[in-house]
Amino acid sequence: MRIGLDIDDTITNTHFILMKYAYKYNLEHGNKPLLKYNTNNFSEVYGWNPDEVNSFFRTYYLDALKEIEPKYNVKEILGKLKEEGHQIIFITVRNDRECAGENEARRITLDWFKKYEIPFDELHVDIQDKKTFCEENNIDVFMDDSVRTVSAFKTTGITTLIAMNCFNLDFKDEKITNIYNMNELYNKIHELDN
Numbered sequence: 001m002r003i004g005l006d007i008d009d010t011i012t013n014t015h016f017i018l019m020k021y022a023y024k025y026n027l028e029h030g031n032k033p034l035l036k037y038n039t040n041n042f043s044e045v046y047g048w049n050p051d052e053v054n055s056f057f058r059t060y061y062l063d064a065l066k067e068i069e070p071k072y073n074v075k076e077i078l079g080k081l082k083e084e085g086h087q088i089i090f091i092t093v094r095n096d097r098e099c100a101g102e103n104e105a106r107r108i109t110l111d112w113f114k115k116y117e118i119p120f121d122e123l124h125v126d127i128q129d130k131k132t133f134c135e136e137n138n139i140d141v142f143m144d145d146s147v148r149t150v151s152a153f154k155t156t157g158i159t160t161l162i163a164m165n166c167f168n169l170d171f172k173d174e175k176i177t178n179i180y181n182m183n184e185l186y187n188k189i190h191e192l193d194n
Contacts, residue, residue, distance in 0.1 A: 001194060143179060161177045161188060
């Protein structure tokens with residue numbers, strides 16, 4: 001099977017690190033009141049306008065990426081899936097605008113994979129339309145943390161999973177399986193494979 005995976009908040013806990021840096025940036029730029037914590041839309045956290053959100057990412061995104069760690073058991077589960085013949089394809093919106101340099105998103109992510117010994121077959125960065133990408137690249141199973149992203153997959157025939165986090169815990173859809181940890185991902189792939 002070709003398994004497509006998002007990175008941030010799917011195999012990592014990116015949200016909590018970004019929130020730490022959002023707090024720091026907010027203190028440095030006006031100290032607005034916290035409006036919402038359980039969202040991955042940073043315009044909602046402190047009521048920032050698009051320029052403030054972009055400035056935040058340009059200022060602290062690279063620092064945040066250096067602190068992000070994989071979720072528990074990611075290396076082991078992905079390793080087992082690869083040993084069993086599955087392909088691991090990472091599909092991320094990480095892009096050079098956020099990473100502040102040409103090919104930086106790819107380089108930073110590859111360095112991170114190497115540091116944490118994350119097994120994979122392919123890495124695709126700056127993928128804004130993951131649904132179309134997955135359809136065009138014969139992805140059999142796709143997992144992401146974004147409600148908006150996974151909801152777009154309902155008509156594709158691609159088995160779609162959502163990585164559960166503090167900002168999507170209310171999500172329920174009979175066509176999309178909620179995945180709470182890497183062991184559940186492994187079990188779901190085995191269920192589909194049999």
